[in-house]
Structures are given as structure tokens and as C-alpha cells.
Amino acid sequence: MSILVDQDTRLIVQGITGREGTFHTLQCVRYGTRVVGGVTPGKGGSVHEGIPVFNSMEQACRETGGNASVIFVPPAVAADAVMEAVDAGVELVVCITEGIPTLDMIQVRQFMAGKRSRLIGPNCPGIISPGKCKVGIMPGAIHREGAVGVISRSGTLTYEAVQQLSSRGIGQSTCIGIGGDPIIGTSFVDALRLFKDDPATEAIVLIGEIGGTAEEAAARYVQSRLSKPVVGFIAGRTAPPGRRMGHAGAIISGGQGTAEEKIRLMEECGLQVARSPADIGETTARILQT
Amino acid sequence: MKIHEFQAKAILSDHGVPVPRGKVADTKEKAREIAGELGGLVVVKAQIHAGGRGKGGGVRLARSPEEAREVADSILGMQLVTHQTGPGGQTVKRVLVEEGLKIQREYYLGIAIDRDAGKVVFMASREGGVEIERVAAENPELILKEAVEPGLGLTPFQARKLAFGLDLPAKLVPAAVRFMLSLYRAFEATDASLAEINPLLLTEDGGLYALDAKINFDDNALYRHPGIRELRDTDEEDPLEVEAGKHGLNYIKLEGNVGCMVNGAGLAMATMDIIKLAGGSPANFLDVGGGATAEQVRNAFGIILTDSNVKAVLINIFGGIMRCDIVARGVVEAAKSMELEVPIVVRLEGTNLEQGQEILKASGLRLTVASGMRDAAEKVVRLASGR
Numbered sequence: 102m103s104i105l106v107d108q109d110t111r112l113i114v115q116g117i118t119g120r121e122g123t124f125h126t127l128q129c130v131r132y133g134t135r136v137v138g139g140v141t142p143g144k145g146g147s148v149h150e151g152i153p154v155f156n157s158m159e160q161a162c163r164e165t166g167g168n169a170s171v172i173f174v175p176p177a178v179a180a181d182a183v184m185e186a187v188d189a190g191v192e193l194v195v196c197i198t199e200g201i202p203t204l205d206m207i208q209v210r211q212f213m214a215g216k217r218s219r220l221i222g223p224n225c226p227g228i229i230s231p232g233k234c235k236v237g238i239m240p241g242a243i244h245r246e247g248a249v250g251v252i253s254r255s256g257t258l259t260y261e262a263v264q265q266l267s268s269r270g271i272g273q274s275t276c277i278g279i280g281g282d283p284i285i286g287t288s289f290v291d292a293l294r295l296f297k298d299d300p301a302t303e304a305i306v307l308i309g310e311i312g313g314t315a316e317e318a319a320a321r322y323v324q325s326r327l328s329k330p331v332v333g334f335i336a337g338r339t340a341p342p343g344r345r346m347g348h349a350g351a352i353i354s355g356g357q358g359t360a361e362e363k364i365r366l367m368e369e370c371g372l373q374v375a376r377s378p379a380d381i382g383e384t385t386a387r388i389l390q391t
Numbered sequence: 392m393k394i395h396e397f398q399a400k401a402i403l404s405d406h407g408v409p410v411p412r413g414k415v416a417d418t419k420e421k422a423r424e425i426a427g428e429l430g431g432l433v434v435v436k437a438q439i440h441a442g443g444r445g446k447g448g449g450v451r452l453a454r455s456p457e458e459a460r461e462v463a464d465s466i467l468g469m470q471l472v473t474h475q476t477g478p479g480g481q482t483v484k485r486v487l488v489e490e491g492l493k494i495q496r497e498y499y500l501g502i503a504i505d506r507d508a509g510k511v512v513f514m515a516s517r518e519g520g521v522e523i524e525r526v527a528a529e530n531p532e533l534i535l536k537e538a539v540e541p542g543l544g545l546t547p548f549q550a551r552k553l554a555f556g557l558d559l560p561a562k563l564v565p566a567a568v569r570f571m572l573s574l575y576r577a578f579e580a581t582d583a584s585l586a587e588i589n590p591l592l593l594t595e596d597g598g599l600y601a602l603d604a605k606i607n608f609d610d611n612a613l614y615r616h617p618g619i620r621e622l623r624d625t626d627e628e629d630p631l632e633v634e635a636g637k638h639g640l641n642y643i644k645l646e647g648n649v650g651c652m653v654n655g656a657g658l659a660m661a662t663m664d665i666i667k668l669a670g671g672s673p674a675n676f677l678d679v680g681g682g683a684t685a686e687q688v689r690n691a692f693g694i695i696l697t698d699s700n701v702k703a704v705l706i707n708i709f710g711g712i713m714r715c716d717i718v719a720r721g722v723v724e725a726a727k728s729m730e731l732e733v734p735i736v737v738r739l740e741g742t743n744l745e746q747g748q749e750i751l752k753a754s755g756l757r758l759t760v761a762s763g764m765r766d767a768a769e770k771v772v773r774l775a776s777g778r
Contacts, residue, residue: 255657
């Protein structure tokens with residue numbers, strides 16, 4: 102088992118004819134993902150890399166039975182693309198696009214309230230259930246099927262952690278990149294809740310960073326609701342306050358969001374915290390043995 | 392993006408928020424002239440992006456145009472040091488000369504993004520004129536909050552709740568409501584990420600004014616606000632960071648001596664952290680972005696090595712889909728064209744790792760190849776300390 106994506110995922114790519122969209126669609130197909138269609142307004146009726154292209158999400162879903170979408174459109178139109186996918190009724194929307202204005206995402210969150218779709222991202226690498234389905238831009242080859250769930254706010258740091266796991270023979274049930282923006286669709290707590298209910302997930306690795314209080318909320322959730330072991334890591338212990346470290350969400354402001362505070366609370370709530378980014382794999386191996 | 396107080400006040404005024412009368416001056420003569428136009432008591436305020444200007448001596452009163460000239464003379468050109476500028480301070484190039492208002496009471500108004508709620512939050516407090524972070528830490532109940540409904544904006548009833556919550560006299564509540572609604576409109580219309588009026592001034596004759604104003608903007612939304620983008624003052628930023636930005640590199644200068652070049656913000660932060668754990672100190676944060684082409688690597692080297700503190704450089708690239716042989720060629724090409732003098736440690740990971748490492752070893756360059764982040768950090772820290 103796994104969460105959110107698997108063999109039954111029927112993926113539609115929004116922005117399929119663009120450079121990024123084309124490249125990553127083919128990577129997903131090669132991994133085994135069932136890509137059933139793509140959307141590029143104005144190019145409906147054509148076939149791109151063997152995949153039918155539609156003018157709208159509504160049409161694409163109706164004709165292909167698509168139940169998930171991944172978004173590769175530019176930031177100025179990405180919020181609209183998310184809402185179009187939600188309106189079409191897909192269960193899962195994965196938004197890779199980086200640089201969406203915050204007020205646009207606030208509108209999206211409002212639009213989604215009470216609707217059935219789940220959003221992952223934006224500004225994220227996507228989601229993969231190793232051996233089953235890849236919806237995103239992560240390198241498929243570093244993953245391995247198994248029982249550890251991975252949740253992370255970043256891209257390449259997640260790959261680093263996954264590789265540390267795979268190289269020790271520790272496979273993953275599903276890996277989710279939730280995104281580095283201040284307003285995102287799926288939080289750490291949302292993802293923890295899904296892993297909690299997934300019988301195939303035995304342990305969880307949670308990779309956070311400075312800024313906001315999402316890691317604190319996750320730690321409290323682990324303490325009160327989760328019996329599965331959780332390994333934590335927080336990037337940015339050396340980051341100065343008031344400076345945005347790449348991700349729009351990664352900023353220590355008003356005394357909030359420091360790495361030390363997050364690490365302290367994680368440990369207090371029973372997470373095994375890897376102090377060094379090189380120790381994520383080892384720490385996970387240790388908790389799986391006990 | 393940050394702007395100056397006088398720019399923030401102009402934006403607020405355009406949206407109907409009352410601000411004190413005043414103008415900006417870049418010479419002492421101009422300051423005298425403005426003080427003469429305003430008449431009576433004036434305040435001369437240094438215009439730098441950092442907060443805490445008053446404590447650093449950057450905000451002073453003047454009772455006559457001549458005194459305004461003298462005060463402006465002493466502030467213009469000074470290196471103003473505040474708790475936000477760092478020890479070197481910031482050169483003052485402009486002063487805002489404003490009418491002096493008689494203070495009855497000071498309040499705080501702020502608008503920010505509540506990440507967890509996914510909404511804009513409007514805040515008000517009776518504890519104005521002090522550091523709001525301290526109020527939030529010590530007496531959080533003194534900060535009143537209203538979540539703004541997306542699409543609706545701040546509603547009059549919410550503004551009234553806040554105004555009455557501040558214990559404003561009833562006859563002033565309508566003016567306070569207008570003030571808050573205008574402030575919210577300015578925030579939304581400009582895609583701001585933070586707006587603070589601290590203090591909101593209640594004058595002795597019952598007027599409400601934005602005595603100080605701070606607005607930060609969402610960098611992701613600047614594309615739809617060309618007028619605001621023009622307000623950027625690169626003199627207020629680190630010149631290396633400005634240069635890096637031109638090349639699409641995300642660079643932040645730090646105090647250490649180990650230069651870092653990494654792809655991805657999270658991995659870049661983690662790389663800084665592991666350098667520290669290895670006993671060293673990072674000289675910078677640098678995210679080269681997704682495609683570490685030879686040109687981007689060269690640009691990144693250029694930026695990192697401009698910092699004379701840098702004694703060694705760590706390149707940490709997790710290729711992922713990007714192939715390591717291509718990254719390695721980029722690094723070698725860039726290094727050869729630049730006659731690098733500091734030692735370089737390279738850690739590559741991802742597809743075609745072996746070919747990538749071969750290319751690095753065969754290059755004849757003084758590159759140290761590392762395997763894994765810990766090994767890389769230990770090697771670069773040793774090289775940076777000259778051991």
C-alpha cells in the first residue's frame with residue numbers, strides 16, 4: 102500500500118506541451134505512471150508524445166477518466182490551473198510551479214474549502230509511491246519500495262534523505278514534497294494523518310526547515326495521535342533571522358520559526374531528531390531495528 | 392521586497408490612509424526648505440530600510456527651518472547603526488521632513504499572512520510605539536486579531552470590533568474604521584506581504600495618523616506591479632546579493648569562510664548546517680537553481696569568490712534527473728576559465744555519478760572529490776582552516 106498515488110492513478114498533465122511539462126511527463130511515463138491526458142488551452146484535439154491533449158480539465162477528465170493532475174504552467178496562471186483542476190473534480194492536484202503570488206494561493210485555499218480535491222504544493226517536487234506511480238519531478242531511480250513514509254518541505258534535500266534510506270536497504274511507501282511556500286495545500290499534519298491510516302507505512306521521516314510553525318504542529322500531532330515512530334530533521338540551524346533562505350516560507354521572523362525551537366519541541370514530542378543532514382538514514386535504520 | 396518609509400507613506404496616502412504632511416530631502420538645503428513650508432515643529436527622519444532608527448539617532452526634532460537644516464546635515468551621510476543594520480550600519484542618503492504632531496496616545500496596526508489559516512490577518516494593539524514582537528511574546532492577549540475573508544476583504548464590522556477593542560473614544564471609531572479599511576485596501580492592491588503602522592498616532596486634537604509605516608511586498612507578485620518594483624533601492628542591499636540576483640542565483644552573505652554552492656534551498660541550508668557541525672562556518676547561502684550549467688556555475692563562483700573571507704568552497708549538487716557528468720563538466724569548465732586559487736571540494740550525487748567523478752579527477756584541477764555530505768563538509772572545513 103501507499104498513500105494518494107498508486108497503480109490506479111490516472112494522471113492528467115496541465116501544461117503538457119511546455120518544455121518542463123513535456124520532459125517530466127515522459128519521465129513519469131517511463132517510471133510507470135499512467136498518464137492519460139494533458140491540457141493546453143488551444144491545443145485540444147492534438148496528440149503530444151502519444152498522449153491526447155485537451156482544451157480544458159473538464160473535458161480531459163470526462164474523456165479520459167483522469168483522477169489526478171500535475172501542474173507545470175507558469176506562476177501567473179498556476180492558481181487558476183489549480184482551481185480548474187479542483188472544479189473538474191480530480192481527487193489529487195499536484196502543483197510543481199514555483200513563484201505563485203501568496204494572495205493568489207489564499208484565494209485557491211478559499212475556493213477549495215468544502216470540495217473533494219487535495220492539493221499538494223505549490224513549489225514542490227511532487228509525490229511518488231515507489232514502484233507504483235510518480236507524479237512530479239523527483240528522480241525515480243533513487244527510490245525503493247518499502248515501508249517508510251517521507252514528508253518534506255524541500256526538493257533536493259528530500260532526494261538526499263531518500264538516497265540515504267535506499268542505500269541502507271530501507272524502502273519508502275510514499276514520499277511527499279509538500280512545498281516551500283507560506284500557503285500550501287497539504288500540511289505536515291495532513292500528510293502524517295494519511296500515513297497514520299496507511300497499514301503499509303511503519304515509520305515516517307519528516308524533513309522540515311526554518312520558518313512558520315508547521316513543524317511544531319506536526320510534532321504535537323505525533324505526540325498526541327501517532328504510534329508509528331517518526332524521524333525528524335530541520336534545515337537552517339545556521340540561518341540568520343530576517344533573511345529568506347530561498348523558499349518564500351523559510352524565514353525566521355518575530356522570533357518565530359527558529360530551528361532550535363522546532364528541534365526542541367520535536368524531541369519533547371518523542372520524535373527522533375537527526376542533528377546532521379548526513380544522519381537521516383542512520384537514525385531511521387536505528388528506529389526500525391528497535 | 393522592502394521599501395522606505397516615505398515610499399510606504401505615499402502608497403498609503405494614495406489609498407486614503409492619513410499620514411503627516413511631509414516631504415523627502417536629499418540635501419540639508421532641501422530639508423530647510425521643506426521645514427519652512429511646513430512651519431513650526433518638524434521631525435527629521437533618516438530613510439533606511441532597517442528599523443530602530445530613533446534609538447540610533449536617526450530621528451530628531453527641529454524647531455525652526457535653520458535647525459532642520461542643521462539636523463539634516465548631521466543625519467545625511469551618517470552610518471546609522473540599529474539592531475537591524477549589523478555593526479557596520481547603513482549610510483543615510485535621504486531624510487523625511489514631517490510636521491511635528493502632538494501625541495496623545497500611540498497604537499499598533501499590522502497586516503500579515505497567517506500561514507496555518509491560509510488567510511490574511513489584521514492586527515491591532517493598544518501597545519503602540521514599542522517592539523510588537525515583545526508584546527506578542529509577553530502579552531499576546533494585547534494583540535487583537537481579525538482573519539480577513541478572501542474575496543471580501545476586511546469588513547467594516549471587523550474594523551469596528553478592532554477599534555472598540557483598542558478603547559478608542561466612540562466618536563473616533565468611524566475615523567479609525569476608515570483608516571483600517573484604507574490600510575487593508577492598500578495591502579491587497581499592492582500584493583503586500585506585511586504592512587505595519589507603528590505607531591498609529593492619536594493626536595491631542597483627536598486626529599489619527601500613520602506616524603511610521605512599513606510595507607514589504609510579495610516578490611512573486613511584483614510582475615503585476617511594475618510601479619512598485621521601481622521603488623527598490625539596491626543601495627540598501629548587499630551588493631553581492633544584488634549581483635547574484637541578476638544571474639538568477641539566490642545568494643545570502645554570511646560571516647564565515649567556507650563558500651557554498653548548492654542546488655535547492657533546503658539542501659543549501661542543510662549544507663550550511665553540516666559545515667557548522669564539522670567545526671567550520673559557512674560564508675554564504677547559495678542556491679544555483681535546477682540547472683547547474685557551466686555558465687551558472689561560473690556566475691556562482693564569481694559571486695562566492697568576491698567575498699575575500701572565503702578560504703575554501705564546497706560544491707554540493709544532488710543531480711537527480713540532471714546528470715552528474717554534465718554538472719562535472721560545468722564545474723571543470725568554469726574552474727578552468729577562472730584561475731581559481733582557493734581549494735574546492737566537490738560532492739556530486741545522482742545519475743551517472745561515476746562518470747562525473749572521473750571527469751573531475753581527470754581535469755587536472757585542484758579539486759577534492761568527496762562522497763557524501765559529511766565527508767564533503769569535513770574536507771572543506773579542514774582546507775578552509777589551512778590544515
